[in-house]
Amino acid sequence: MLEFFKMHATGNDFLLLDGIKTDLSKVGACCNIPLLVKKLCHRRFGIGADQVLILRKGKSQDFFMEVWNADGSQAEMCGNGIRSFAHFLKLKNYTDDQEIPVETLGGLVRAKILSETSFQKNNQEFEVQVDMGEPSPRKKKTVEFGAEILELTTISFGNPHAVVFVKDLENYPVSKVGPFLENHPFFPNRTNVEFVEVQDRDRLLQRTWERGSGETFSCGTGACAVAVVSSERGLCGRKTEVLLKGGTLKIFWDDETGHVFLTGPSVLVSEGIFYVI
Helix, strand or coil: CEEEEEEEECCEEEEEEECCCCCHHHCCCCCCHHHHHHHHHCCCCCCCCCEEEEEEECCCCCEEEEEEECCCCEECCCHHHHHHHHHHHHHCCCCCCCEEEEEECCEEEEEEECCHHHCCHHHCEEEEEEECCCCCCCEEEEEEECCEEEEEEEEECCCEEEEEECCCCCCCCHHHHHHHHHCCCCCCCCCEEEEEEEEECCEEEEEEEECCCEEECCCHHHHHHHHHHHHHCCCCCCEEEEEECCEEEEEEECCCCCCEEEEEEEEEEEEEEECCC
């Protein structure tokens, strides 16, 4: 029997597991984390999720967030996930702090619970701001996709992204172009792909093809990537909103520190026991 919390952050849904109190390598007959993740994330035979987040003990900090994609592959970071991870730490009474440093494979990230007044009843919804640090240097690439020439801007927030500007986002063939770019030889470890349409200087529209999960309702690190690349092109300011299928994220790129701040909700959907066979 495996205890889980299911949460979502603007529609990007996660299963949160406590790897400190539970030895997950001994759960069920599989004893294999990638296989366990695939079982849990399956939307017909499991609970269903884009990713699994596992709480581990950190080396330099109290907490480490382990990120697993629905296909059983491991990711370095997740901007939406870190908000739900901070929410999870509060629900499990691991910390009373409002600012929570968390180690990830993509580096140290700091999550801040904005205020007690933003909590909904029974702690089902938190508003969380994440200091995502500085983005990596940007690089431009061109790729042929059939008769189309795609212009990409690559950027990292602990995990890789390729940003593509399009004119008609709603009807763009994300399900075809997304996996093509995810697995392009340019990206030996695969990449997340963001498709963006500029609505106006204060709002950007985004769809994301996530590495290992397919198209998702939201991507936090992707929203940060889109905001930075758009700002550098003069298409928006250093403070903007990114509108996704699952909701709206607020992005602020601080001029003094160079850090990018991501703000958005985390919602507790359910909690329970999964019977691992």
